[in-house]
Amino acid sequence: MHDLRLSLAPGEIVALVGLNGAGKTTLMRLALGMLRPQEGTVRIAGGDLATAPAAVWREVGHLIEVPLAYPELTTRQNLRAAAALRGADPSCVERAITEWKLDGYADRRVRRLSLGNRQRVGLASALQHAPRLVVLDEPSNALDPAGVLVLRDALLQRADAGAAVLVSSHHLDEVARIAHRIVVMNGGRLIGELEPATSELERVFFERVRIDDEERRAVAA
Numbered sequence: 001m002h003d004l005r006l007s008l009a010p011g012e013i014v015a016l017v018g019l020n021g022a023g024k025t026t027l028m029r030l031a032l033g034m035l036r037p038q039e040g041t042v043r044i045a046g047g048d049l050a051t052a053p054a055a056v057w058r059e060v061g062h063l064i065e066v067p068l069a070y071p072e073l074t075t076r077q078n079l080r081a082a083a084a085l086r087g088a089d090p091s092c093v094e095r096a097i098t099e100w101k102l103d104g105y106a107d108r109r110v111r112r113l114s115l116g117n118r119q120r121v122g123l124a125s126a127l128q129h130a131p132r133l134v135v136l137d138e139p140s141n142a143l144d145p146a147g148v149l150v151l152r153d154a155l156l157q158r159a160d161a162g163a164a165v166l167v168s169s170h171h172l173d174e175v176a177r178i179a180h181r182i183v184v185m186n187g188g189r190l191i192g193e194l195e196p197a198t199s200e201l202e203r204v205f206f207e208r209v210r211i212d213d214e215e216r217r218a219v220a221a
């Protein structure tokens, strides 16, 4: 990974797009301190990530790859545990169950849920405490169209309330609906941005990646 200069402002939704293996998940892991960079720094809320106090971490909501849930606990128990870990008001759990349309699954063990409903639990758990920084890796994975709508509204609402949102996706049209900026990643580097209102976004994206690959091959030759 090189040349990773990225900042998120309050109220901003930034979409991270790139082909499989481009480095989106790795960048998110670095941003959340799950991986340590060999060089460079990550800053959160104006301070170094490595020394961020618990109060800052409580304001973070993230979902990287697989939903973090206890399979033997029910949906409600998982959400309660996540709320308690963040010191959130327990009333957020019932609101999240309603928001993510999990009422019929609230008392079911998470291991017995469908993939899409497990994803809903993961997203509800990441967002229920109204975090000020949201980092979601391919959050629409396995969601049905109704779930995608809930996700879209949830992210817009969080950003409206002043949260900074970083979200990776392979669905360019979907992220273009909500993102203020679309950042393109290729071969472990950030190679530029796409204007969300661009028509034929996918074509422009592939062209950008193709040119970057060619430039890289030319440099390597």
Ligand SMILES: Nc1ncnc2c1ncn2[C@@H]1O[C@H](COP(=O)(O)OP(=O)(O)OP(=O)(O)O)[C@@H](O)[C@H]1O
Pocket (backbone or CB within 6 Å): 018, 019, 020, 021, 022, 023, 024, 025, 026, 027, 035
């Ligand atoms: N800790 C690590 N050390 C070295 N290489 C790693 C590490 N973690 C991931 N990689 C490699 O970095 C590359 C980027 O992987 P990453 O999962 O970040 O891509 P991605 O853009 O999220 O892909 P996808 O769209 O398939 O989810 C892969 O080749 C992966 O094997």
